[in-house]
Amino acid sequence: MKPDILSLSLNEIRDLIAELGEPKFRADQLYRWLHVSKATSFDEMTNLPTKLKEALKERFIVDPIRLITYQESAIDGTRKYLFALPDGNLIESVRMIYHHGISVCISTQVGCRMGCVFCASTLDGLERNLTVGEMLGQVYAIIRQTKERVSNLVLMGCGEPMDNYDNVVAFVRRISDADGENISQRNITVSTCGLVPKIRQLKDENLQITLAISLHAADDEKRKALMPIARVYSLDELLTAVREYYDENKRRITFEYSLVRGENDSPEYAERLGRLLNRYFDHAHVNLIPVNPIRERNFSSTEASSVYAFQKKLEKFQINATIRREMGRDIDGACGQLRRRYSEQKPSSDPVGE
Numbered sequence: 025m026k027p028d029i030l031s032l033s034l035n036e037i038r039d040l041i042a043e044l045g046e047p048k049f050r051a052d053q054l055y056r057w058l059h060v061s062k063a064t065s066f067d068e069m070t071n072l073p074t075k076l077k078e079a080l081k082e083r084f085i086v087d088p089i090r091l092i093t094y095q096e097s098a099i100d101g102t103r104k105y106l107f108a109l110p111d112g113n114l115i116e117s118v119r120m121i122y123h124h125g126i127s128v129c130i131s132t133q134v135g136c137r138m139g140c141v142f143c144a145s146t147l148d149g150l151e152r153n154l155t156v157g158e159m160l161g162q163v164y165a166i167i168r169q170t171k172e173r174v175s176n177l178v179l180m181g182c183g184e185p186m187d188n189y190d191n192v193v194a195f196v197r198r199i200s201d202a203d204g205e206n207i208s209q210r211n212i213t214v215s216t217c218g219l220v221p222k223i224r225q226l227k228d229e230n231l232q233i234t235l236a237i238s239l240h241a242a243d244d245e246k247r248k249a250l251m252p253i254a255r256v257y258s259l260d261e262l263l264t265a266v267r268e269y270y271d272e273n274k275r276r277i278t279f280e281y282s283l284v285r286g287e288n289d290s291p292e293y294a295e296r297l298g299r300l301l302n303r304y305f306d307h308a309h310v311n312l313i314p315v316n317p318i319r320e321r322n323f324s325s326t327e328a329s330s331v332y333a334f335q336k337k338l339e340k341f342q343i344n345a346t347i348r349r350e351m352g353r354d355i356d357g358a359c360g361q362l363r364r365r366y367s368e369q370k371p372s373s374d375p376v377g378e
């Protein structure tokens with residue numbers, strides 16, 4: 025199968041152009057076609073010579089993402105997109121409308137191998153990592169389809185971003201490139217269940233992104249019951265690495281805490297969380313997510329009054345807690361509801377909506 029050319033960096037494109045015996049400026053032209061015009065075929069690239077286009081066609085495909093369909097939430101206009109990849113795998117992405125702009129949530133892997141008990145993305149395990157081009161392609165396809173400017177990006181779809189580290193870091197650099205889509209790194213959130221060595225590595229990448237840590241419990245025992253990764257890294261190891269990340273980058277960290285009724289949502293758990301975070305941070309920021317039920321599991325979300333009580337309790341610990349507004353729940357587009365469900369279906373050759 026031919027690789028996608030969207031995955032190449034500008035330097036790699038320069039090397040390719042040199043190898044093909046073309047003048048240097050062709051590299052910038054090609055890069056612009058890919059990352060500014062968002063071309064989906066070499067034929068569109070009208071200012072490139074035919075000979076070059078033919079040579080490129082032999083080696084690469086342009087766009088690894090094919091829009092199959094999308095659903096729109098009747099409640100909040102959230103759209104969930106289903107895309108096909110060149111090998112037939114299917115992935116989902118979500119576009120949300122906030123008062124501050126448009127936010128897109130992308131997948132970083134086909135499936136996931138982290139096994140968090142409340143999450144649908146992990147039910148069928150990991151199929152493979154996404155390429156840089158497959159991550160860019162999700163954003164570009166949504167921009168093409170909506171004609172909207174995307175202001176925020178969250179890497180919270182299917183997959184564990186830190187389990188696809190190199191591609192995710194390359195993706196962040198590319199999508200924030202001033203000569204490309206130019207989404208500010210400050211508006212990009214990368215969420216991880218806590219792969220400690222990767223957090224340490226990320227610390228030195230000098231990125232301006234927001235790091236979000238999926239905590240979901242304030243003691244190792246409870247965390248192990250919800251998230252298998254907690255059997256590998258203790259909360260102390262995780263929070264020590266996160267603190268080091270903060271000291272290096274001085275970018276606010278967000279802690280995510282999904283509230284599961286009767287599991288981790290009592291006032292005692294809030295106190296435990298408050299005490300834990302205060303050991304590592306002066307003013308931590310927590311995002312509370314009432315769990316979104318998934319069919320295969322028997323979890324229900326915490327009732328609103330207990331969510332507020334949890335939030336109030338955290339405030340006593342000087343912790344700023346926001347309650348995540350659930351978007352796209354009616355189309356299974358909310359946190360933890362994205363899945364590989366369609367994997368067995370044959371992609372349709374008749375994309376809609378474009």
Ligand code: SAH
Pocket residue numbers: 138140142143144179180181183184185215216217218236237238239280281282313314315316317318359360361
């Ligand atoms: N693998 C990354 C990104 C995945 S999802 C991570 O673990 O952070 C983004 C957030 O949604 C994570 O905090 C995840 O734990 C949470 N989540 C997963 N399933 C959920 C569900 N059913 N309801 C609410 N939040 C969920």
